[in-house]
Amino acid sequence: MQIAILLYDGFTALDAVGPYQTLAPLPGAETVFVAERTGPVLDDNRVLSLVAGRSLAEVTHPDIVVVPGGPEPDLTNEAVLDWLRTVDATTTWTTSVCTGSLLLAAAGLLDGRRATSHWTALDLIKQFGVQPTGQRVVFDGKYVTAAGVSAGIDMGLTLAGRIAGDTHAQTVQLLIEYDPQPPYDAGSPDKAPAELVARFRPQAATPQP
Amino acid sequence: MQIAILLYDGFTALDAVGPYQTLAPLPGAETVFVAERTGPVLDDNRVLSLVAGRSLAEVTHPDIVVVPGGPEPDLTNEAVLDWLRTVDATTTWTTSVCTGSLLLAAAGLLDGRRATSHWTALDLIKQFGVQPTGQRVVFDGKYVTAAGVSAGIDMGLTLAGRIAGDTHAQTVQLLIEYDPQPPYDAGSPDKAPAELVARFRPQAATPQP
Numbered sequence: 001m002q003i004a005i006l007l008y009d010g011f012t013a014l015d016a017v018g019p020y021q022t023l024a025p026l027p028g029a030e031t032v033f034v035a036e037r038t039g040p041v042l043d044d045n046r047v048l049s050l051v052a053g054r055s056l057a058e059v060t061h062p063d064i065v066v067v068p069g070g071p072e073p074d075l076t077n078e079a080v081l082d083w084l085r086t087v088d089a090t091t092t093w094t095t096s097v098c099t100g101s102l103l104l105a106a107a108g109l110l111d112g113r114r115a116t117s118h119w120t121a122l123d124l125i126k127q128f129g130v131q132p133t134g135q136r137v138v139f140d141g142k143y144v145t146a147a148g149v150s151a152g153i154d155m156g157l158t159l160a161g162r163i164a165g166d167t168h169a170q171t172v173q174l175l176i177e178y179d180p181q182p183p184y185d186a187g188s189p190d191k192a193p194a195e196l197v198a199r200f201r202p203q204a205a206t207p208q209p
Numbered sequence: 210m211q212i213a214i215l216l217y218d219g220f221t222a223l224d225a226v227g228p229y230q231t232l233a234p235l236p237g238a239e240t241v242f243v244a245e246r247t248g249p250v251l252d253d254n255r256v257l258s259l260v261a262g263r264s265l266a267e268v269t270h271p272d273i274v275v276v277p278g279g280p281e282p283d284l285t286n287e288a289v290l291d292w293l294r295t296v297d298a299t300t301t302w303t304t305s306v307c308t309g310s311l312l313l314a315a316a317g318l319l320d321g322r323r324a325t326s327h328w329t330a331l332d333l334i335k336q337f338g339v340q341p342t343g344q345r346v347v348f349d350g351k352y353v354t355a356a357g358v359s360a361g362i363d364m365g366l367t368l369a370g371r372i373a374g375d376t377h378a379q380t381v382q383l384l385i386e387y388d389p390q391p392p393y394d395a396g397s398p399d400k401a402p403a404e405l406v407a408r409f410r411p412q413a414a415t416p417q418p
Contacts, residue, residue, distance in 0.1 A: 014230040014385065017257075021223040021358065024254050031256050040249070040260050045233050047240050048226075049260035051249050098386075119386060136390045148386025149230065150362065158392040167405070170395035174405055176223065177307075177328060177357025179396030180389035181345045183367040186379035187388030196376070196383055 003031040004062035004087070006100075007041040007052045008073070008080060014149050015068030015097040016050060022156025023064065025172050026164055034059045036079055044070045056083040061090050064159075068152070069098025069118060075106040084109065093159060095144040097152035104143070105130050113140040118148035119189050120200055150187075153178065212240040213271035213296070215309075216250040216261045217282065217289060223358050224277030224306040225259065231365025232273065234381050235373055243268045245288055253279045265292040270299050273368075277361070278307025278327060284315040293318065302368060304353040306361035313352070314339050322349040327357035328398050329409055359396075362387065 003023050005016050016033075024031045035041050035052035042049050056079065065087055074080070084107040088094050096104050101117040104110050105128035114131045115138055116122070122132040136147045137155045146155035157178070161169035186192035189201070212232050214225050225242075233240045244250050244261035251258050265288065274296055283289070293316040297303050305313050310326040313319050314337035323340045324347055325331070331341040345356045346364045355364035366387070370378035395401035398410070 012230075013226050017222050017226040020257060021221075024256060031254070033257060045240070047233060047262075048229060048242060051258040051260065053256075136388065137392075147388075148384070150385045150387040150389065153359065154390050154392065161392055166393065167402075170393045170401060171405055171408075173391060173393055173395045174398070174401040175357070175409065176359045177396055178359040178389075178391055179345065179356075179400065180359065180387075180391065181363050182382060182387055182389065183346075183363065183370055184375065184379045184382055186382045187386055189383070191388065192379060192383040193376075196380055199380075200384065 001026060001029045001064070002059075002062045003029050003064045003066065004034045004059045005031065005066045006068065006080070007033055007035040007050055008070070008077070009042055010044045010072060011041065011068045011070045012098060012149055013043045013048050013050065015070070015100065015152055016066070018150060018152030019066045019095070019097060019156040021176055022153055022160055022172055023066070026160060027168070032059060032062075056080070060087065062087055063091060064093045065091050065095065067096040067100035067103050069096070069100040069102070069149070071099075073099050073103050075102055081107040091142065093142050093144055095146070095155065095159065097146045097155060098148045101125060101130070101145040102128070104145070110143060113143055114138055115140060115143065115145040116147050117145065210235060210238045210273070211268075211271045212238050212273040212275065213243050213268045214240065214275045215277065215289070216242055216244040216259055217279070217286070218251055219253045219281060220250065220277045220279045221307060221358055222252045222257050222259065224279070224309065224361055225275070227359060227361030228275045228304070228306060228365040230385055231362055231369055231381055232275070235369060236377070241268060241271075265289070269296065271296055272300060273302045274300050274304065276305040276309035276312050278305070278309040278311070278358070280308075282308050282312050284311055290316040300351065302351050302353055304355070304364065304368065306355045306364060307357045310334060310339070310354040311337070313354070319352060322352055323347055324349060324352065324354040325356050326354065
């Protein structure tokens, strides 16, 4: 089983690393980080680079694809969109975190499907014929989309459980000690102070704080 | 304000990226990834490399130090331990995630202090004169330690709130959509099935599932 995690200039690091940390332990899995070119790929903060070990051309039949989001994913990058369409033809699971679902939608893979994205991008994704939901992790057939950034951890654990069973996923959860205790209850637009939500709601994608 | 996140061979990626994603947005902060040598540093799964932009010698006065953990951090690496002791003399906050606290303890920085670590390492850290607690995030003076792997997100948000105020930290939480909904309740040894806990408790550090 091959898991391919896509990297591109301006991706959000936790979007990629949350699913990585939860999916990589799948029994028999090989995980690869893939980008247009091999080598370091810079994140949205222009601070951290993750290294892509494979180019798009080198990854032709992944079983699972993970597409992270970023504040402004390039929805016109035909090299990436073509790769997504090509590998999706044979994936078992095609997944995204945050605005990564915009890339899947731009590739035409989510037409008419239920999906989610970063909360600030839910209006935008409708324009691609997607039915956005308010859920944190959305399964529609083999397409699994997660809400913003940190939701990739919940997506990864949920998918790990579907693939390898509850005991495996619980083991992963125990070993990454995922017993979240956020110091605030402001992690969704339904829960955060209204003035914060209003500050970001009209803006596109995922602005920086 | 400079935030220095330490990388070393065999670190756990989410240990570094959780605090990174939550601390980097601090107003006026410059975040750097630092290692013995600049360049790619390979993680514990031998799959993912994060790029260290600075060498230890180039980072002499960080305001915040973050030490991620890993299954077997080298507690005899004097280059790293010396650097931790040196920079700790002038930090405002010295922090760790998971078994990163073993490195702080091995450097002699946690003598007699309350601290935490990955749940499988709590017995080991006692041997360094540390008082382990069952809390997920522990503040003792300027020393802030987090439990295993994913606890670095809670640590980063908590510290961001202390430094820049609740509204800033809530903004970060909202933008990373940190409204955790784990599919299982197995994220701590108190909650996971007893047979899973027993399987890992006697072993050292953080074995792989």
